[in-house]
Amino acid sequence: MNTPDHLQGHLPADHRLSPRWQFRHLPLIGRMLADYPAQDLWQTDFARLPRALARQRQRARVFTEQHLLPAADELDLAPHLPAGECHPTARRILSEAGKQGWLSYFLPAPLGKMPWGTVVHAPIWQSCLIVEEFSRGCGGLMLLLSAHHLGAMPLILSGHVHHILKLLAPVYRSCERGDPHLIAFAITEPAAGSDVEDGHGAQTYHPGVVATPTHGGYLLNGRKCFISGGDLAKTATVFAALQGEGMESWTCFYVDCSDPGYRVARTELKMGMRASGAAEIELSNVFVPTDRIIGGLRNGWVLNRATLNASRIPVASMGVGFARAATETAVEFARHYKVGGKALIHYQDVQLHLATMVAETRALRALVWQEARLAWKPRQLHASLCKFHATDRAQRVCEMAMDLLADHGARHENRIEKIFRDVRLTRIFEGTNQINRLSLIEDWQPQLLDPDHPAGV
Numbered sequence: 254m255n256t257p258d259h260l261q262g263h264l265p266a267d268h269r270l271s272p273r274w275q276f277r278h279l280p281l282i283g284r285m286l287a288d289y290p291a292q293d294l295w296q297t298d299f300a301r302l303p304r305a306l307a308r309q310r311q312r313a314r315v316f317t318e319q320h321l322l323p324a325a326d327e328l329d330l331a332p333h334l335p336a337g338e339c340h341p342t343a344r345r346i347l348s349e350a351g352k353q354g355w356l357s358y359f360l361p362a363p364l365g366k367m368p369w370g371t372v373v374h375a376p377i378w379q380s381c382l383i384v385e386e387f388s389r390g391c392g393g394l395m396l397l398l399s400a401h402h403l404g405a406m407p408l409i410l411s412g413h414v415h416h417i418l419k420l421l422a423p424v425y426r427s428c429e430r431g432d433p434h435l436i437a438f439a440i441t442e443p444a445a446g447s448d449v450e451d452g453h454g455a456q457t458y459h460p461g462v463v464a465t466p467t468h469g470g471y472l473l474n475g476r477k478c479f480i481s482g483g484d485l486a487k488t489a490t491v492f493a494a495l496q497g498e499g500m501e502s503w504t505c506f507y508v509d510c511s512d513p514g515y516r517v518a519r520t521e522l523k524m525g526m527r528a529s530g531a532a533e534i535e536l537s538n539v540f541v542p543t544d545r546i547i548g549g550l551r552n553g554w555v556l557n558r559a560t561l562n563a564s565r566i567p568v569a570s571m572g573v574g575f576a577r578a579a580t581e582t583a584v585e586f587a588r589h590y591k592v593g594g595k596a597l598i599h600y601q602d603v604q605l606h607l608a609t610m611v612a613e614t615r616a617l618r619a620l621v622w623q624e625a626r627l628a629w630k631p632r633q634l635h636a637s638l639c640k641f642h643a644t645d646r647a648q649r650v651c652e653m654a655m656d657l658l659a660d661h662g663a664r665h666e667n668r669i670e671k672i673f674r675d676v677r678l679t680r681i682f683e684g685t686n687q688i689n690r691l692s693l694i695e696d697w698q699p700q701l702l703d704p705d706h707p708a709g710v
């Protein structure tokens with residue numbers, strides 16, 4: 254079969270007027286200044302990363318291709334398991350992920366598996382690179398692996414070395430032995446999702462999970478819902494109000510999920526990310542000793558805020574991963590699917606469509622990397638902006654892929670419908686995108702109200 258040497262509306266690549274032909278025929282110094290290698294687009298961004306981060310990105314890509322992509326369909330289509338049961342394939346992947354360090358990369362050796370070469374870069378940047386790769390492979394498995402870091406974040410951000418050494422380091426060691434110890438992050442309650450993420454709602458909300466003082470610690474009672482990985486977690490960072498007080502008393506408790514009174518009531522049958530369970534947790538007189546209070550009494554709200562600021566940029570990079578998966582799928586489809594005797598890619602309106610998808614995906618990655626690179630102490634405004642914009646736009650890219658694939662997009666085997674279901678959830682969790690827009694304004698408020706402050710953006 255003859256392969257055409259150019260696309261409709263374009264010159265062949267070796268034509269004298271095509272972009273790179275000219276550069277290749279410049280004198281030596283001109284070539285050094287203007288010519289460039291014909292790398293694929295992923296490689297061009299790879300080359301822009303510091304070497305240690307690029308290595309992590311490559312490792313994450315290999316792990317995704319070896320373990321996540323091959324299992325994505327099986328776990329997406331598997332019957333809804335009873336609460337607490339782990340699909341054998343998910344168990345195998347968790348174990349392998351633990352051994353490779355994907356569950357312990359927020360601390361360097363000997364405490365965790367963060368490569369020493371990356372410690373000079375904001376850990377959130379590294380997390381974004383990994384999360385993008387995992388999302389490209391499977392949203393559900395990505396969430397299964399990532400929610401654990403969300404659960405661990407209060408332990409790290411509280412800054413208590415004692416807690417890091419005594420509580421987190423053993424978790425990391427267990428993961429690295431191949432015996433995954435997942436930590437869940439539990440803030441959402443049946444009557445409050447936004448109210449536990451947004452200060453305006455929180456000021457009037459009466460928390461449903463309450464901690465009552467008892468000898469040597471506290472007893473927790475109430476329900477948390479939609480807790481990612483809460484069905485499999487061995488421990489959880491659970492946020493509760495002190496008895497008789499409001500949200501100002503919110504405190505983070507490190508709960509052992511095997512303790513009496515902790516029960517996984519059910520897991521949701523949700524539209525996407527099905528490899529990760531969203532659990533409803535029932536707490537009935539669960540005893541938590543005083544030395545498992547993270548960050549101090551009444552510091553839960555601030556720890557929650559800091560955790561969300563740290564995690565919303567990686568959530569934005571989930572959007573990048575999904576947009577990338579959708580774009581790659583659309584490109585493959587356009588190269589192979591024929592209409593009117595020729596592959597779709599030869600139609601110029603399809604080329605315009607794909608160009609927009611590539612540009613959107615890369616613009617989102619640029620936004621995420623720019624914020625992540627500086628995110629040693631992520632600011633609410635930047636984290637929320639990144640989260641809502643990247644996930645909103647990513648959904649648009651996935652929709653463009655659906656437009657291109659048409660009825661083929663609606664069929665499961667073509668990947669897009671799963672990506673479409675998965676990406677939608679990123680606009681809900683870690684605060685709906687509406688709440689994240691309000692978070693941006695909340696953080697910006699002092700300048701907005703100051704008549705002498707210039708309105709520069």
Ligand SMILES: Cc1cc2nc3c(=O)[nH]c(=O)nc-3n(C[C@H](O)[C@H](O)[C@H](O)COP(=O)(O)OP(=O)(O)OC[C@H]3O[C@@H](n4cnc5c(N)ncnc54)[C@H](O)[C@@H]3O)c2cc1C
Binds near residue numbers: 447450682683691
């Ligand atoms: C897949 C998935 C995984 C999750 N994982 C976790 C987890 O691991 N841990 C955890 O604790 N939670 C988790 N959640 C819960 C998630 O964080 C909440 O669903 C989210 O914060 C939204 O809360 P809600 O669903 O209760 O919506 P609600 O708060 O009930 O909001 C309903 C609507 O009201 C709007 N709204 C609310 N307040 C305002 C306001 N002040 N102004 C304007 N509009 C407003 C919202 O934007 C939304 O449109 C998860 C959710 C999903 C879908």
